[in-house]
Amino acid sequence: MHGGPRYDALDFFAPAMVGYFAFFFVFLLTAVAFLRERVAGTLERLMAAPLRRSELVVGYMAGFGLFALLQAVAVILVAVLGLRVHYHGALLSVFVLVLALALVAVNLGIFLSTFARTELQAVQFIPIVILPQGLLCGVIWPLSSLPDWLRPAAYALPLTYGVGALRDVMLKGQGLLTTSVRLDLLAVLAFAALFAALAVGTIRRQGA
Amino acid sequence: MSDAVRAGDVWKRFGALEVLRGVNLTVPAGITYGLLGPSGSGKTTLIRVLLGLSRPDRGAVTVLGRAIPDRAILQHIGYMPQLPALYYDLTARENIAFFARTYGLTDRRPVDEVLELVQLAGRADSPLRTFSGGMLQRTSLACALVHRPRLLFLDEPTVGLDPLLRATFWGHFRRLNETGVTIMLTSHMMEEAEQADRLGILRGGAFLAEGTPEELCRRVGAANLKSVYLTLAETQGEPN
Secondary structure: OOOOOOOOOHHHHHHHHHHHHHHHHHOOOOOOHHHHHHHOOOHHHHHHOOOOHHHHHHHHHHHHHHHHHHHHHHHHHHHHOOOOOOOOOHHHHHHHHHOOOOOOOOOOOOOOOOOOOHHHHHHHHHHHHHHHHHHHOOOOOOOOHHHHHHHHHHHHHHHHHHHHHHHHHHOOOOOOOOHHHHHHHHHHHHHHHHEEEEEEOOOOOOOO | OOOEEEEEEEEEEEOOOOEEEEEEEEOOOOEEEEEOOOOOHHHHHHHHHHHOOOOOEEEEEEOOOOOOOOOOOHHHHEOOOOOOOOOOEEEEHHHHHHHHOOOOOOOOHHHHHHHHHHHHHHHHOOHHHHHHHHHHHHHHHHHOOOOOOOEEEOOOOOOOOHHHHHHHHHHHHHHHHHHOOEEEEEOHHHHHOOOEOOOEEEEEEEEEEEEEHHHHHHHOOOOHHHHHHHHHHHHHOOOO
């Protein structure tokens, strides 16, 4: 893999797990939380207040972004202290990448919550959104082991870039400004912006 | 004082269902206006159109002198949806403080005042999941009142309340009217609607009749609103 012979499978997994868990939980929590806002009518109440829709989305990003950071700390602590994986990266760089992934997850969660009516339906997004990313984005096995025809799918998914960057930072000790990390981060932020636009679009004051 | 609400020829369709069919409405400032009608008659849709939460297919709405939709005017409007629409894991105080914040209020005092008003000061710090239906309604009303709106839209505010609490709610409405607040509420109970200053009887998305309770009784020659409604429903049926 990336390093010398001292590196094992756990070292390969750990950075990916930091990103994957952040994405998974933030997505699921946001989708369920926002679905509850829709079903309980609190979203309607918020829309009757002089708030901008974007203020609401930014609020969600701030709240769940903070949650993702706390979770990243927990995952890193378990990985480094418990599993004794190799770790070189600067914590700040890891936080920036986790935060970027959390923004993607929050906005995707808000957007997709439109298409669920119950919390059970929201949970059914896991096989659609979470599982393919786990299999295709280099979380479990490297991208290079994917067959050629599947590789374009991997590059169409945000986690591919997030996991790649986290691995570069945590395993190789690269900084955020290294070309490959920087490009990956920009790709993740581009996904976040795209989903943010979609999310704001689904919270229509003049909807229905 | 000018009119608080004006709606002209408002139409709204959901799919094949025509929910509002040419509603015309004027609500003078400072009164309590009752929207009366069976469920499915378009009461909630009309309220949502007046708030700017739902865009009418046709027609124009003016609220507090501003053409709707208008985000800024929402600062002066309070809305109590039909469901309690609250956060059940938070306390009453936290719910009210949160919604106060969405109107830019960070001060504790309005929250305390409104808790006092709905007589929940004693349970202010209990989570809502321990609340009874009546307590939830009171919390919901408090959330709609905390920013001192000039106009209140209350969707079925007293449904499920016992007679005593319902009387207390009407006491609040009257005191708010005295301070110049306009209230527009929906109800499907004739006995209750009799207390409103003006009434619109909605059925099938259009007004069967509109006026003060006395006017309505006189026009139909009925002794009370229940007979007014029954007479109107029989003679006019479902409007087409």
